[in-house]
Amino acid sequence: MTTLDERPATARTQHAAASGSGARAERPAPTTMTMAGAINAGLRAAMERDPKTLLMGEDIGALGGVFRVTDGLHKDFGDDRVMDTPLAESGIVGTAIGMAMRGYRPVIEIQFDGFIFPAYDQITTQLAKMHYRSGGAIQLPVVIRVPFAGGIGAVEHHSESPEALFAHTAGLRIVSPATPQDAFDMIQQAIASPDPVMFFEPKARYWDKGEVDTTRVKAQLDTAAGASTGTAEMSRARVAREGSDVTVVSYGPTVRLALQAAQVAAGDGTDIEVIDLRSISPLDSDTVVKSARKTGRVVVVHEAPTSFGSGAELSSRVHEQAFFHLHAPVLRVGGFSTPYPGAVFEHDYLPSLDRVLDAVDKVMAH
Amino acid sequence: MTTLDERPATARTQHAAASGSGARAERPAPTTMTMAGAINAGLRAAMERDPKTLLMGEDIGALGGVFRVTDGLHKDFGDDRVMDTPLAESGIVGTAIGMAMRGYRPVIEIQFDGFIFPAYDQITTQLAKMHYRSGGAIQLPVVIRVPFAGGIGAVEHHSESPEALFAHTAGLRIVSPATPQDAFDMIQQAIASPDPVMFFEPKARYWDKGEVDTTRVKAQLDTAAGASTGTAEMSRARVAREGSDVTVVSYGPTVRLALQAAQVAAGDGTDIEVIDLRSISPLDSDTVVKSARKTGRVVVVHEAPTSFGSGAELSSRVHEQAFFHLHAPVLRVGGFSTPYPGAVFEHDYLPSLDRVLDAVDKVMAH
Amino acid sequence: MAAGGPLSTDDLVQLLTPAGERIGHQQFDAYASHLTPEELRAMWRDMTLVRAFDKEATSLQRQGELGLWVQSWGQEAAQIGSGHALNSQDFVFPSYREHGVAHTRGVDLVEVLRIFRGLQHGAWTPADHNFHLYTLVIGSHALHATGYAMGLTKDGLVATGDPAKDAAVVAYFGDGATSQGDVAEALTFASVYDAPVVFFVQNNQYAISESATRQSRVPIADRGKGVGIPSVRVDGNDVIASHAVTRWALEHARSGQGPVLIEAFTYRMGAHTTSDDPTRYRPKAEEQLWAERDPIARLEAHLEAAGELPDEFRAEVEAQAKALGERTRTTVRGWTKPDTLGMFDHVYAEPHASVEAERAWFDRYQRSFADQEATR
Amino acid sequence: MAAGGPLSTDDLVQLLTPAGERIGHQQFDAYASHLTPEELRAMWRDMTLVRAFDKEATSLQRQGELGLWVQSWGQEAAQIGSGHALNSQDFVFPSYREHGVAHTRGVDLVEVLRIFRGLQHGAWTPADHNFHLYTLVIGSHALHATGYAMGLTKDGLVATGDPAKDAAVVAYFGDGATSQGDVAEALTFASVYDAPVVFFVQNNQYAISESATRQSRVPIADRGKGVGIPSVRVDGNDVIASHAVTRWALEHARSGQGPVLIEAFTYRMGAHTTSDDPTRYRPKAEEQLWAERDPIARLEAHLEAAGELPDEFRAEVEAQAKALGERTRTTVRGWTKPDTLGMFDHVYAEPHASVEAERAWFDRYQRSFADQEATR
Ligand SMILES: Cc1ncc(C[n+]2csc(CCOP(=O)(O)OP(=O)(O)O)c2C)c(N)n1
């Protein structure tokens, strides 16, 4: 399957410029990878870059994780760096914190979104706050990888989108890649970052393929300022498609949907600008506000329930900062205020092309 | 200390009408109570009403809770109904779920806001979802009382406002009283409700006094439809002060601040309408939108960090539903995107009279 | 793993040898002595039916009729043996693999598949069977079971002296689950409140790909020692022993003596679920070894040696299994998607503004398509 | 509580009788035999200073100079005894009551009060003392300690054979904490990974108002049995025994033999914190009983009987205590509120847009008042 969300030309050039890498001449041809493969390659690169990087989680060793994202890493790096842990999420995050204090960079895999909650206390009261409470003396470069969101016909607790439940807590960075390229780059930037990062992987996109240039982020992270540059870069939104009539903002699993909507709307003469947030905390509202001032119309799309979701924060900020440029209120398209329903209902529950276009029509009506 | 937020005349009359109680003639004179005392009295009334109601928590027995909210109840109801539990919040909520399945109505006290997180998984994946996943076969009438928010000069983890971290999850009701009267009524309505309710008690208001009419909610809950009427009633916002220029929306600890702001602004000729939400889930946006359409200007105030807080949801809804009536964007006044700081900083961190008035000035500038 | 570890087979209570020979046991013989050949045949029938159903469900999943299936294959003795020890007033909190126990509680196995077809999250009414919904979040339900048991005590349904009244709770979970904080807290609450709950751990040696040695360096049964809960290790492939220790444990709990922890040592003969690939983490030889220790074959050998498994009975059970398989196939294939608006039902028991508003919106939205169709 | 419960005083390792008489112990004598009178005096000095400081802090709280104070009163022997067993390369994860241990790690006690004056959440640099910040969320740090210990193993700092190199971790927490799932998970991880960590439980018989019988029906030390961690119960009011068992445990851990659990049975002589009122939940008689078992008095009796507590030494310590008290008072009273913008510092190590924007806004906002003032 080829993805619709590959617009590497602009975005990549922009990045290359930002990182100041002069290696363009020798750049090899990009490789085609799935998102799962890109994360796997990114983890491997990070482990090769820094011997203190290690992986922790349930079934990530011999099995390679239930999604095979860590496939082959246990074989190559051994028990000491790819650790199958006891079945206890709080224990995983809590011991990772201790290891980070000892100088390690643990990268945790939580098996599914719905199983992050036993670790909620360690994430919210310990991981997030340690740098602050120590007055900067303790850095906790822990990455928590969470395969999240729905669309794969799974049973209960395997399709949730809990990102807003973490974004409200200061001290955590929350990111989510939408393309194999970003998955490859951002996992490495997240690992290099001195801050704790929650890395939400859109599991329904794991097998989507895309071109990946493996050289750029390497050049970036090999510099002295690499961790800072990388952290800043993964915190910025990406304009995935330029447009002039409506801004559709999304991240992770639904960026593809936003691009599909843009394609369909283009046929109707509506020119949609698609923004891939990439980061939820920090939220790059500047990029969105700039676009909102241009188009005057904004629709936010995510899978998480609309109520109290991250779209609410984005909507509030756009109104606060671009109110007098807006032709219509910012509309939100998200999951409903119900638990994630049985799999037969999930395509009714999730934002669909029709629902996104319906919202676009509504904002265009003004 | 007398509170500023007592406007019983309108609100109470409204309620009495809503509950259809005809007992007005024999109504005894209202009693003066602190909010802590009102909750204590409400718990006692609920325990007398239904022998299945029982209390669980740390130090709620002989000690009467660290805030003395359960004072005297252990003495009068015994070990079996006022249960000092092991020091394990997940265990408290998890066993309460089991007891509720067996027909009990457990009312849990979590000692402080910052200690709710070890129970987060049980609340989010079990308590909230059981009714849905059982297709309505299992009701879990569990109430979780959480003394929350700051302003009392406490150490870390004792001043947090985590309500938005629960409001995003369907299946929970989230309420917070701002006055002794509401505390007395709402705790009983929450206990009578067949749904799980998180009851956020503004600890800095525990010792504020107010008049409490103890008869109205009794008459309501003694009726066959009492649980439904009560649930509906505690889910509705209350207009704490009518005004025409700006709507200031708040709940729990900051309602008093909103009323203070209204008083000060009145001196400057600005007429503020103050809405006390009382419920965060459901969020009575209808009442707020109605007010917004009237005043055209809205400011939301809460102690929780502004980013991804409940004010974001409210702001989004007001914009979505009253955009063309607004003179200015909805502004939010809340805590900052930092962990709750050391106590010496808390009055800088928390919304203050000046910050609320500053926001009011800003929306009035349009 | 060193001797004494979680894979050790020492100290397992056994009443049937792997060859099917009935042996004695000082403490637990008394809890199996009531078992007539008829009752043993009933257990064999249940085990056989559950396995046939399990196979059918597996092939339905392969055919795309189910999103996922979780096999109980290999764990039938632990489940049917313990399930047969329950009284109707006892209450069970299963994990997600307890199809055998579900069957003993009168849950129609076919209905269980609604969950795995994605139609609903719970597929039976717990109060009808004193059998709670499956719980997928590992370990969570151990606390619910403990709370429920505390409620039984409050209700005066423990140590009444009336065996028709005294009740207890059984919580089933796996070896992996014993690492969860919630399970530890459940053990603590149960012991401190002397709750009538039996924690029944099926140590099937794996938590997905992870060996039980990843969860513990001592036998899982030792978890009881940490909180003063009596515990016992039983051969979970021995249906008679599984039955006997559970009877003992339930009597202990029902009579007010508090909780018990049972570790039933067994083997997950199949994959973790139909999504799993055990070839990645365990040797074929190990699987073969345990295939030879098949729990159904063991009881079968016992009954046959005693001449208690006549051909007519075998034929009858075979026919029942076939019928169950057919009913499973046709029922599952007949299930259609329910009304979409049902997705909004039962979020709350009382109306909630967001749910009501979204339901109404979705209804209008759906109808707008129908209207478009109609006007075309 | 029945014999064998968490308040049982049987089976406590003791090397000093309550009257101060030195007695032998088969296993642990060897770990105390190196203690010279000088070293015992050093322990007595530390205990005395910590108690004096504790009193001073309590009165500063009463005077409104501190928001809260948490006393270590009564637990000095457990803390100083174990603290003296640590090597500099060992790492400690305290709870919030371990002022005695803090002192042995070279943390200036006065600095600790910054936390209780609300100036900051952490008041020392952990790496400077190999002493982590206080953790207020009960039990959380048991996992951090375990992870840190796992890191020591990875770093090759365990079982090197070089005593100047081998390191271990000590996690301190209370009887109440042992009910938390996190502590159970820490025990599990520690045992499975053979982490060099000593779990040091001060069973001071209370978790705020709740008796330890509310957390366990067996001695807290038994928690180790559940996961195969060797454990020991020690008289926590006996500084020599507390020291000896900790030395043993640390050697065990440092030499690669894995974790140990120590239960030091002691008594919280004061209130839980200055906000607490113990008269509501415990009898005065009990407090009196334990006042008679004062841990400092016990060592004092021992040293005096041996003629090892000369008046000059007493006077010197008294003067030190007085000086510490004075320095505490003047330092605390001298602390002023730091720059408000500091509130935004260190939320992240790298810039975060929300924090930066809010800091900038607050700065402008604050200045706007100053400007108003200026233009008046
Ligand atoms: C809290 C949580 N974490 C992770 C998972 C994913 N998961 C599902 S089953 C399983 C293994 C369970 O092993 P065990 O308890 O031994 O039970 P078994 O499957 O062997 O019956 C895991 C890790 C989950 N369901 N819940």
Ligand SMILES: Cc1ncc(C[n+]2csc(CCOP(=O)(O)OP(=O)(O)O)c2C)c(N)n1
């Ligand atoms: C998770 C959590 N729940 C509740 C509290 C409130 N609390 C503070 S201290 C305490 C009692 C702790 O008892 P114990 O572990 O015995 O330690 P001690 O105070 O006796 O030293 C409680 C319940 C907390 N700090 N953290």
Ligand SMILES: [Mg+2]
């Ligand atoms: Mg298992």
Ligand SMILES: [Mg+2]
């Ligand atoms: Mg204690």
